Amino acid sequence: MKTPNDRTSQASQQDELVDFLRQLPKAELHVHIEGTLEPELMFTLAERNGVSLPYRNVAELRAAYDFQDLGSFLELYYAGAQVLITKQDFYDMTWAYLQRAHEDGIVHTEIMFDPQTHTRRGIALETVFAGIADALRDAHRRWGLSSRMILSFLRDLSEQDAFITLNKALPLRQEYGDLWTAIGLDSAELGNLPEKFVHVFAQCAHLGFRLVAHAGEEGPAEYVHNALDVLHVERIDHGVRSEEDPALLHRIIDNRIPMTVCPLSNIRLGVFPSMADHSVVRLLRRGATVTLNSDDPAYFGGYLVDNFLACVTELGLTRDECRQLARNSIQASFLPDDAKQALLSAQTAEQAYQHNTVL
Numbered sequence: 001m002k003t004p005n006d007r008t009s010q011a012s013q014q015d016e017l018v019d020f021l022r023q024l025p026k027a028e029l030h031v032h033i034e035g036t037l038e039p040e041l042m043f044t045l046a047e048r049n050g051v052s053l054p055y056r057n058v059a060e061l062r063a064a065y066d067f068q069d070l071g072s073f074l075e076l077y078y079a080g081a082q083v084l085i086t087k088q089d090f091y092d093m094t095w096a097y098l099q100r101a102h103e104d105g106i107v108h109t110e111i112m113f114d115p116q117t118h119t120r121r122g123i124a125l126e127t128v129f130a131g132i133a134d135a136l137r138d139a140h141r142r143w144g145l146s147s148r149m150i151l152s153f154l155r156d157l158s159e160q161d162a163f164i165t166l167n168k169a170l171p172l173r174q175e176y177g178d179l180w181t182a183i184g185l186d187s188a189e190l191g192n193l194p195e196k197f198v199h200v201f202a203q204c205a206h207l208g209f210r211l212v213a214h215a216g217e218e219g220p221a222e223y224v225h226n227a228l229d230v231l232h233v234e235r236i237d238h239g240v241r242s243e244e245d246p247a248l249l250h251r252i253i254d255n256r257i258p259m260t261v262c263p264l265s266n267i268r269l270g271v272f273p274s275m276a277d278h279s280v281v282r283l284l285r286r287g288a289t290v291t292l293n294s295d296d297p298a299y300f301g302g303y304l305v306d307n308f309l310a311c312v313t314e315l316g317l318t319r320d321e322c323r324q325l326a327r328n329s330i331q332a333s334f335l336p337d338d339a340k341q342a343l344l345s346a347q348t349a350e351q352a353y354q355h356n357t358v359l
């Protein structure tokens with residue numbers, strides 16, 4: 001039986017672990033900005049814009065977060081996005097995430113955003129870009145937190161729709177080109193194969209964008225193959241099902257293809273039955289370039305440090321492995337080499353400091 005002293009010591013160990021994780025300089029490479037919209041802010045924006053939500057209060061909305069799978073999550077996610085109307089709404093949502101990211105020790109973030117979720121509701125693309133970009137630039141000014149924007153196509157819509165979105169966005173590249181440097185592919189994976197978007201991805205590559213795609217989350221390992229061979233992406237978002245194909249996994253390890261893994265999201269959406277079954281630490285120990293990420297943190301019960309914590313407490317992730325994951329995230333980012341080096345040096349300095357003081 002645990003004594004009060006044991007419990008106090010356990011609590012202080014937990015606090016010390018959280019401090020260690022927060023102080024680790026790291027990047028987040030897989031977060032959907034619309035998935036950071038917390039219920040409280042959703043209600044504030046709904047009221048501000050006169051949008052009625054199908055929930056009476058925050059508690060009722062939180063109770064609806066009991067998803068069965070990706071499909072039931074997406075239904076709620078798109079309903080939540082209805083409250084985003086003005087530039088200020090996009091700013092407020094992005095700023096709330098950035099404050100949290102800064103607290104979690106994130107020094108660089110590459111956020112995904114889904115223009116089609118907004119343009120099909122009649123919101124101008126300029127409004128979406130301006131609100132998000134203003135917040136990103138303010139975070140850079142205030143904390144030195146750098147960022148990139150990954151314009152992501154919804155894969156359950158057609159390739160033609162993706163082309164329309166790209167063509168609407170391109171005139172904004174001059175104004176936002178310092179931030180908008182990459183293209184992604186997200187939403188319902190099963191039945192929406194990577195090859196459906198071969199032409200638009202080829203066009204984006206031709207235009208000089210960096211490419212990523214969700215693959216091997218609910219879809220099989222074959223989707224990962226095709227994201228690499230047909231879409232020519234540089235990073236795989238999720239990719240956890242690559243483990244089912246040994247040849248593919250070898251290729252990912254040998255070619256150091258980064259995977260942006262989101263453990264809490266995978267558990268919440270049933271990709272793995274429990275954290276104890278999650279492959280992320282196995283993949284890391286086999287030499288895969290894995291990074292940890294929060295995906296849609298408002299919906300999946302945790303931000304980046306919460307994802308690290310779950311891996312430490314339930315999968316035995318060591319502190320050295322936490323440092324490796326943090327280094328991986330910076331190396332796998334789309335920052336130029338000199339900026340990566342500067343962040344990696346900051347991490348080494350932080351480690352030395354912690355070693356001399358806390359550990």
Ligand SMILES: [Zn+2]
Nearest residue numbers: 186214237295
């Ligand atoms: Zn995602």
